[in-house]
Amino acid sequence: LLAMQSEYIKTTKERYKEISLLVNDIESFNGEKLPSFDVVMSHLYEYLCINAENKQYALAHWSFIHGDPNTSNTMFNEDASKCIFIDPRGYFGNCSMTGDIDYDFAKFAYGLTGYDAFNQAAYVQFGYDYDTKNVIAKVTGYNIDELDLTHRQKVLVGLIWLKLPAYIKNNPAKAIIAYCHGMLML
Numbered sequence: 001l002l003a004m005q006s007e008y009i010k011t012t013k014e015r016y017k018e019i020s021l022l023v024n025d026i027e028s029f030n031g032e033k034l035p036s037f038d039v040v041m042s043h044l045y046e047y048l049c050i051n052a053e054n055k056q057y058a059l060a061h062w063s064f065i066h067g068d069p070n071t072s073n074t075m076f077n078e079d080a081s082k083c084i085f086i087d088p089r090g091y092f093g094n095c096s097m098t099g100d101i102d103y104d105f106a107k108f109a110y111g112l113t114g115y116d117a118f119n120q121a122a123y124v125q126f127g128y129d130y131d132t133k134n135v136i137a138k139v140t141g142y143n144i145d146e147l148d149l150t151h152r153q154k155v156l157v158g159l160i161w162l163k164l165p166a167y168i169k170n171n172p173a174k175a176i177i178a179y180c181h182g183m184l185m186l
Helices: 002-023 037-052 055-060 101-120 151-166 172-185
Strands: 062-064 074-076 083-085 098-100 126-129 134-137
Touching: 002 037, 002 098, 002 151, 002 172, 037 151, 098 101, 101 151, 101 172, 126 172, 134 172, 151 172
Parallel strands: none
Antiparallel strands: 062 098, 074 083, 126 134
């Protein structure tokens, strides 16, 4: 539970501080109102704690993990009947090689929900309406509701998007889009 709280809450708050000046004034994304960061973190904390109160539930999600499963770290055998993840990061919070198995599923789904295309795009179309404080942008990828994921895994996909902007803050447009996309997913 402590590792989950650290990875999901503490790390996200630290990364938000790095980009907060970029996103403080944004009120909506593609016309949808964004909740405040503090409200989202409060709800996320409650959601994680409710699920983790049951020790068996928490232990069922703790496993040996890859740490960075994505389409670039995927290999298939000749007839595509077996999928193998390569180049493991294997780090979760303060733990090595073990962590929340749902995070591994969510990390892979995060690529499918648009990050892979978003990352490779040389130019991302971006607009901002100063009157409505609305960011206008599109992230293309699979609709998360069409992926075979649990509710918890979908929540974690949104969280991963929300953590991304700290890594790409040198590209403010992409950082803002990733932040807004993650906020709406959560």
